[in-house]
Structure formats: structure tokens, C-alpha cells
Amino acid sequence: MRSEPRWVSTLWRSLPLVVLAMISACATVPHTGRNQFNMVSDAQLNELALKVFDEIGSKEPASTDKRLGEIVKRVVDRVSKAAESLDGPAFKWDIRVIDKDIPNAFCLPGGKIVVYSGIVPYAKNEAGLAAVVAHEVAHAVARHGGERLSQKLALRGAITAGGEVLKGKDGKLDPKVQMALGALGMGATIGVVLPYSRLHELEADRIGQIYLAKAGYDPATAIDLWDRMSKIKKPPIPVWLSTHPADEERVEKLRESLPETQKYYDAATAKYGRGVPL
Ligand SMILES: [Zn+2]
Numbered sequence: 001m002r003s004e005p006r007w008v009s010t011l012w013r014s015l016p017l018v019v020l021a022m023i024s025a026c027a028t029v030p031h032t033g034r035n036q037f038n039m040v041s042d043a044q045l046n047e048l049a050l051k052v053f054d055e056i057g058s059k060e061p062a063s064t065d066k067r068l069g070e071i072v073k074r075v076v077d078r079v080s081k082a083a084e085s086l087d088g089p090a091f092k093w094d095i096r097v098i099d100k101d102i103p104n105a106f107c108l109p110g111g112k113i114v115v116y117s118g119i120v121p122y123a124k125n126e127a128g129l130a131a132v133v134a135h136e137v138a139h140a141v142a143r144h145g146g147e148r149l150s151q152k153l154a155l156r157g158a159i160t161a162g163g164e165v166l167k168g169k170d171g172k173l174d175p176k177v178q179m180a181l182g183a184l185g186m187g188a189t190i191g192v193v194l195p196y197s198r199l200h201e202l203e204a205d206r207i208g209q210i211y212l213a214k215a216g217y218d219p220a221t222a223i224d225l226w227d228r229m230s231k232i233k234k235p236p237i238p239v240w241l242s243t244h245p246a247d248e249e250r251v252e253k254l255r256e257s258l259p260e261t262q263k264y265y266d267a268a269t270a271k272y273g274r275g276v277p278l
Pocket residue numbers: 135139187188189190196200201204
């Protein structure tokens with residue numbers, strides 16, 4: 001009798017776990033209703049995010065701009081409350097403002113927000129900053145990081161024993177996974193560093209504009225922000241070659257969703273318009 005190839009028996013033995021992982025993997029994205037594949041638990045993701053957040057804190061120079069710090073805090077406060085009231089993410093919010101001249105900001109899984117001072121000229125005013133933060137928070141609430149990591153893990157065939165999926169034999173975090181998460185975090189609004197896919201970006205734009213309006217900021221600000229972003233010099237890549245949406249497409253979609261988001265703004269108890277200039 002011919003013996004079974006080793007990979008078949010391995011697969012067979014791990015099958016119940018794979019099936020379990022797939023079952024627990026299906027989630028729905030708020031406001032868009034899209035089904036997503038997510039096999040990394042929030043607890044695993046938050047643990048990794050915390051490490052990345054701490055590392056940024058120890059390696060990057062913290063901003064000493066008191067006024068900017070206060071504005072960022074106020075914006076995060078309002079946007080996070082809007083997200084919680086609509087979708088109720090169980091996040092432990094935290095903020096780091098970094099003194100570095102790059103137009104970037106991101107929200108790590110679990111609500112750890114990093115804002116670089118180089119975003120200021122593009123954000124231009126408080127509402128512009130809120131549009132950036134709301135977009136990043138939307139990525140986190142929609143679990144785009146986990147989804148992307150799941151895709152990477154699935155591609156690597158790393159669907160192994162249940163909860164240990166992210167840990168090596170010594171129980172330490174796999175450096176490759178750590179790197180992947182770093183990439184997730186840096187996957188930012190601006191598309192300069194490492195953009196998410198077109199689907200994720202457009203989804204975060206849409207959800208983010210809702211959070212922006214619910215937080216009491218004029219949702220039209222998101223359109224102006226992306227208009228300014230489109231003026232950042234980038235290599236000319238045809239839309240169909242890029243997985244990242246063209247700025248023109250984002251602006252157009254944000255314009256389309258303005259009537260819907262305007263309703264959230266009209267219903268907001270406190271309205272701040274565009275806030276203070278930065
Ligand atoms: Zn984004």
C-alpha cells in the first residue's frame with residue numbers, strides 16, 4: 001500500500017483547526033456591509049499593536065508643540081466618541097504626536113493613534129486633521145489591519161495551531177509578523193509610505209467621513225483634504241496599474257457620499273465647522 005504524502009496527513013490533522021479559523025474569520029464591515037476574512041483575533045492584534053506603539057514612542061521624537069498636542073487630543077476625543085456611538089469598538093485610545101516632517105498619521109489596531117507634525121500643512125485646520133484621524137480610525141474599526149495580516153498569513157500557509165498562529169516555537173513573536181504589523185501601522189492615509197489597497201482606502205474614506213460629521217466637523221472638509229493631498233508630488237502611476245485609488249477617484253466618491261454624511265452633521269449636537277486653523 002502506498003503511503004500518504006506527508007503534507008496530506010499534516011493538512012488532514014490540522015483541518016479542524018483550519019475550519020475553525022475560517023468560521024471565526026468571517027466578519028462584516030460597518031456601514032458597507034462587506035464580508036471580510038479575518039483570522040487574527042483582536043487580542044493578538046492589540047498585543048502586536050501595543051508593541052509597535054511603544055516602539056514608536058521610544059524611537060521617534062515626541063512633539064513639544066503644546067497647542068498642536070491639545071488640538072490632536074480634542075480631535076481624537078471627538079472622533080473616537082463618534083466611532084464608539086456608531087459602531088462601539090472596544091478600544092483603549094491613546095495618542096502620540098511625533099515631531100517629524102512627513103505627511104503621515106495612522107491608527108493601530110485597538111485605537112493607538114500616531115500623528116506626525118508633517119501632516120499639519122495638508123490638514124490646514126482642525127477639521128482637516130479630524131478628517132485624517134477619522135479616516136485612520138475607520139481603518140482600525142473596519143479591522144483592515146487584521147484582514148491584511150490574515151491575507152498575508154493565509155498566503156504564507158501559516159494557518160497552524162489555533163492561537164499560536166503569531167508565535168514562534170520559543171513563544172516569542174515572529175519577527176516577520178512584527179514587520180508585517182509595522183507595515184500595517186505605517187499603511188497610512190497619505191499613500192506616501194505604504195498605502196492599503198484601493199478597497200480599504202475607499203472604505204475608510206466613506207466610514208471616516210461619517211465619523212467626521214458625527215464628531216461635529218463639516219464633512220466637506222474631507223473633500224478639500226484629498227484635493228490638497230492630490231497635489232503632493234507622486235510618481236505617475238496609471239490608476240489601473242495601482243492598487244491604490246487615485247486621489248481624483250477619492251474626491252469624487254467623497255462628493256457622492258456628502259449628502260448622506262451631511263445628515264450626521266445636521267444631527268450633531270455640537271458643530272465645530274472647520275475648527276481652528278493649524
Ligand atoms: Zn488609508
